[in-house]
Amino acid sequence: MAGSLGEHGHHAGAAGPLSNTASETDIVEEIDRSRRRARSGFRITFVATWVVLVGILVGSLILAGKIDTTFIGLWAPYILGGVPITIVVSVASIAIAVVLATLGSLGRLSRNAVIYGIASFYVSLVRGTPLIVQLLFFYLALPQIWDGFAKIPVLILGIAALAFNYGAYMTEIFRAGIQAVPRGQIEAASALGMTERMTMRRVILPQAVRIITPAIGNEFIAMIKDSALVSIITVQELLWRAQRTGQSNFRTLETLLVAAAVYWALTIILSLFQERLEKRLRESDVRV
Amino acid sequence: MTTDLGDPFAAPGTLTPAGAEPIVRALGVHKYFGSNHVLRNATIEVYPRETVCIIGKSGSGKSTLLRCINFLEEPTMGEIEVDGLQVKADPLHARSRAHREQIRQIRLRAQMVFQEFNLFPHLKVIDNLIEAPIRVKGMKRDEAIAVAERFLDTVGLREKRDEYPSRLSGGQKQRVAIARALTMEPKVLLFDEPTSALDPTLVGEVLNVMEALAHEGATMIVVTHEMAFAREAADRVYYLEDGEFIEVGPPQQVIDDPKDQRTRDFLARTLGEAHVHEGGVVHQPEPWSVHLHPDAGAAHPHPHDG
Numbered sequence: 001m002a003g004s005l006g007e008h009g010h011h012a013g014a015a016g017p018l019s020n021t022a023s024e025t026d027i028v029e030e031i032d033r034s035r036r037r038a039r040s041g042f043r044i045t046f047v048a049t050w051v052v053l054v055g056i057l058v059g060s061l062i063l064a065g066k067i068d069t070t071f072i073g074l075w076a077p078y079i080l081g082g083v084p085i086t087i088v089v090s091v092a093s094i095a096i097a098v099v100l101a102t103l104g105s106l107g108r109l110s111r112n113a114v115i116y117g118i119a120s121f122y123v124s125l126v127r128g129t130p131l132i133v134q135l136l137f138f139y140l141a142l143p144q145i146w147d148g149f150a151k152i153p154v155l156i157l158g159i160a161a162l163a164f165n166y167g168a169y170m171t172e173i174f175r176a177g178i179q180a181v182p183r184g185q186i187e188a189a190s191a192l193g194m195t196e197r198m199t200m201r202r203v204i205l206p207q208a209v210r211i212i213t214p215a216i217g218n219e220f221i222a223m224i225k226d227s228a229l230v231s232i233i234t235v236q237e238l239l240w241r242a243q244r245t246g247q248s249n250f251r252t253l254e255t256l257l258v259a260a261a262v263y264w265a266l267t268i269i270l271s272l273f274q275e276r277l278e279k280r281l282r283e284s285d286v287r288v
Numbered sequence: 289m290t291t292d293l294g295d296p297f298a299a300p301g302t303l304t305p306a307g308a309e310p311i312v313r314a315l316g317v318h319k320y321f322g323s324n325h326v327l328r329n330a331t332i333e334v335y336p337r338e339t340v341c342i343i344g345k346s347g348s349g350k351s352t353l354l355r356c357i358n359f360l361e362e363p364t365m366g367e368i369e370v371d372g373l374q375v376k377a378d379p380l381h382a383r384s385r386a387h388r389e390q391i392r393q394i395r396l397r398a399q400m401v402f403q404e405f406n407l408f409p410h411l412k413v414i415d416n417l418i419e420a421p422i423r424v425k426g427m428k429r430d431e432a433i434a435v436a437e438r439f440l441d442t443v444g445l446r447e448k449r450d451e452y453p454s455r456l457s458g459g460q461k462q463r464v465a466i467a468r469a470l471t472m473e474p475k476v477l478l479f480d481e482p483t484s485a486l487d488p489t490l491v492g493e494v495l496n497v498m499e500a501l502a503h504e505g506a507t508m509i510v511v512t513h514e515m516a517f518a519r520e521a522a523d524r525v526y527y528l529e530d531g532e533f534i535e536v537g538p539p540q541q542v543i544d545d546p547k548d549q550r551t552r553d554f555l556a557r558t559l560g561e562a563h564v565h566e567g568g569v570v571h572q573p574e575p576w577s578v579h580l581h582p583d584a585g586a587a588h589p590h591p592h593d594g
Contacts, residue, residue: 191395
């Protein structure tokens with residue numbers, strides 16, 4: 001017994017770690033498999049839940065018997081014709097808003113009291129008044145000051161008002177994003193002899209852009225919905241067309257349903273895009 | 289108790305040419321943060337080609353002094369001189385354009401290496417290195433790349449040229465940061481606790497690069513807690529306490545045979561804890577030492593069992 005002990009010990013020493021590793025891989029693989037199963041199970045149930053909920057929603061609307069589907073079939077193309085206008089308004093407004101917000105955020109971070117004053121005045125004015133008031137002001141009040149405003153197409157006025165409004169909100173988002181760049185970055189840049197302007201352009205803004213981009217996505221999705229407001233100044237976008245056909249035919253239920261469905265679809269598509277973008281940014285963040 | 293500039297311990301390092309004038313002078317520097325008096329009449333002189341270590345407790349003002357030299361902190365009183373450029377502290381008056389330009393010139397000559405590396409995360413290693421030479425010094429891109437690659441060789445990271453900083457270990461990041469500072473071809477390097485943010489196993493590679501630079505005759509001011517490094521690489525060591533220099537001299541004196549009781553107390557505490565870092569090499573406890581005799585308990589029968 002004592003004689004074989006050494007041999008036995010030696011044997012166990014050589015084989016032990018190997019067999020151990022094998023069973024460990026098994027366990028790791030099994031855990032991995034069960035995780036994947038759980039994940040795909042979740043997905044299937046999730047999609048099924050959505051299908052059921054959408055089914056209930058659509059089904060109950062139809063079963064209520066108040067919806068004239070032939071009317072929808074007849075007028076849907078006209079209403080959907082507003083989608084490009086909705087998109088043009090949203091894209092143009094967000095683009096201008098990004099420019100305003102960049103200037104605004106730099107102003108809000110300026111050490112120059114006048115520039116800081118102008119930027120904070122803009123933000124305060126916009127955030128302190130309802131968007132619809134601003135929109136009506138552009139459309140109805142400005143022409144009273146100078147009748148040249150009356151000649152500006154409503155599409156342009158609508159875009160201007162939305163950009164003016166979103167620019168202020170996004171100013172604050174951009175400012176937070178710029179301030180989120182670590183202080184050490186500014187120190188490193190100035191220690192290298194960079195001027196303040198150079199530091200801002202070459203070091204801070206490129207990093208701030210990465211921080212801000214997901215938020216711009218959120219704002220764009222919000223903009224798609226807020227763009228419906230320009231219908232009140234007669235921009236012939238999605239909601240305006242829905243309202244017009246609905247009211248003149250006493251079929252507002254159908255037309256608003258179409259409009260709502262389209263807005264919803266647009267935001268879902270955009271959220272999917274945004275999720276992808278954020279994932280890409282996160283992945284590149286690992287490399288950043 | 290502030291060190292007299294004329295004292296014998298202020299003799300420059302061995303690589304310093306005879307009769308050389310100091311390349312960095314901080315004269316009578318005071319710094320207040322609000323009412324907190326962080327630097328009290330601190331004076332330091334650094335000669336060309338010498339390595340000076342500033343040691344002292346956390347909060348003694350070491351980093352603040354270093355940051356006053358390149359004006360990342362504005363000194364409240366005193367005067368800074370780097371490579372003949374003098375700037376007097378003038379916190380009451382807004383900086384004029386000329387004053388700002390003077391400070392920028394000082395920063396070009398005194399490059400800093402930070403505790404937290406502060407590499408630009410959106411730029412590849414090579415772009416981190418060439419950004420300032422091109423934008424600030426107006427160097428041509430090809431030339432800047434050649435210089436940058438030379439200094440990447442110096443820190444042994446040529447192969448990481450096209451990586452983003454986030455793909456590097458802490459030690460590699462700090463070596464890139466050193467290369468970035470070198471690429472500006474400064475007169476003096478300021479190291480602000482360059483290994484304090486590093487995992488202990490990565491400290492050595494950074495200290496090795498710094499030691500090599502010191503031996504090649506770079507002028508360096510190093511704020512550090514690494515006594516082994518100070519002993520090995522420094523020509524002179526300054527001990528700072530509560531914003532005042534207490535003791536100055538070669539490491540054999542300040543670290544191994546301090547004259548002042550306060551220096552002795554500090555070193556007793558620091559060296560007492562620092563046995564893990566001998567010569568910058570980390571002594572790793574053998575992982576198995578704890579489990580040397582896993583069956584020890586079972587092997588010894590319980591005394592009451594008999």
